[in-house]
Amino acid sequence: MNTIQQILSAVLMLFVPFFASAQVDNDEVVGSVIQTLTPSKLIAKGQYDIKWFNNLYTQTKSTFTDGKEPRQTFFTSTVEGYTGISDTKRVNLGLILEFRSNVIANRVALDVFKFDGERGTARSGITSFAPSVKFVPFEKIGNFSVQSSIFIPLVDNEVEEGVFLDQKSYIWQNRFFYDYTFASNAFQLFTELNSELSFGKEAEFNNADQQIDGGFANNSLNLTPGIFLSYFPSSKFTVLALAQHSQRFSLGNNFTQNYTALGGGAKYQLTQTLNVEALYTDFVRGDDTGLGQTFNIGLRTVF
Numbered sequence: 001m002n003t004i005q006q007i008l009s010a011v012l013m014l015f016v017p018f019f020a021s022a023q024v025d026n027d028e029v030v031g032s033v034i035q036t037l038t039p040s041k042l043i044a045k046g047q048y049d050i051k052w053f054n055n056l057y058t059q060t061k062s063t064f065t066d067g068k069e070p071r072q073t074f075f076t077s078t079v080e081g082y083t084g085i086s087d088t089k090r091v092n093l094g095l096i097l098e099f100r101s102n103v104i105a106n107r108v109a110l111d112v113f114k115f116d117g118e119r120g121t122a123r124s125g126i127t128s129f130a131p132s133v134k135f136v137p138f139e140k141i142g143n144f145s146v147q148s149s150i151f152i153p154l155v156d157n158e159v160e161e162g163v164f165l166d167q168k169s170y171i172w173q174n175r176f177f178y179d180y181t182f183a184s185n186a187f188q189l190f191t192e193l194n195s196e197l198s199f200g201k202e203a204e205f206n207n208a209d210q211q212i213d214g215g216f217a218n219n220s221l222n223l224t225p226g227i228f229l230s231y232f233p234s235s236k237f238t239v240l241a242l243a244q245h246s247q248r249f250s251l252g253n254n255f256t257q258n259y260t261a262l263g264g265g266a267k268y269q270l271t272q273t274l275n276v277e278a279l280y281t282d283f284v285r286g287d288d289t290g291l292g293q294t295f296n297i298g299l300r301t302v303f
Contacts, residue, residue: 176192
């Protein structure tokens with residue numbers, strides 16, 4: 001079994017309990033959650049929207065060197081929960097929690113699921129949380145919304161024993177969502193602009209060039225536009241293609257980077273309240289960044 005097959009098998013195993021307990025409704029539902037409740041749309045007062053999204057990024061190439069490098073793998077598991085507080089579906093409040101597990105030094109990609117903390121090759125833990133608000137700024141444009149969050153870091157050091165875990169940054173994130181459904185309801189265009197302002201103490205190093213404080217991305221602005229085109233063979237199933245570009249601008253720390261990623265995936269409505277999605281992306285180019293791939297799977301329930 002090759003590395004990609006191993007990664008997909010392990011990530012899918014995370015969801016066996018959900019698949020076992022989720023009963024698929026065979027009756028066709030016109031306008032399922034995946035079709036009508038995109039990230040651009042907000043939920044009603046008293047409703048809850050919970051998403052568990054898992055991202056595994058692995059690389060053996062980067063723009064820092066030529067040729068193949070020792071494998072590095074970074075796993076991020078994110079839980080987002082929102083509830084509606086507005087009678088007009090214009091304001092949602094929520095919380096985001098992030099867990100990470102990273103391995104380096106050519107360890108097998110699936111070792112991120114061992115959580116062994118092996119010195120010099122692995123780290124894991126809950127790394128940040130963020131209070132968040134989603135709102136529709138214009139009453140007459142219900143398919144345009146903004147998600148604003150403040151990420152609070154929980155890591156002591158970004159790098160320990162040569163292993164990076166997560167940014168030691170306070171991050172003000174603003175995500176702008178817009179979607180458009182074509183007249184046939186078979187195609188849907190979704191766009192996003194993600195902005196992240198990282199602030200805090202700049203990275204500090206000792207005489208051995210080991211990071212001892214601060215954050216590598218502090219005092220920088222990262223902008224990531226993305227476009228997603230979905231095709232719906234039925235209201236409960238969609239396949240999609242995506243393109244993203246990320247550009248980090250220095251606001252005083254002399255560090256910039258960028259990358260472009262292409263990919264695709266699918267979503268399926270398991271029940272009236274539960275759906276599953278799977279995505280793949282490939283980093284096709286970049287500057288001062290890795291050139292790897294991501295394998296993603298998520299569950300979302302709205303009730």
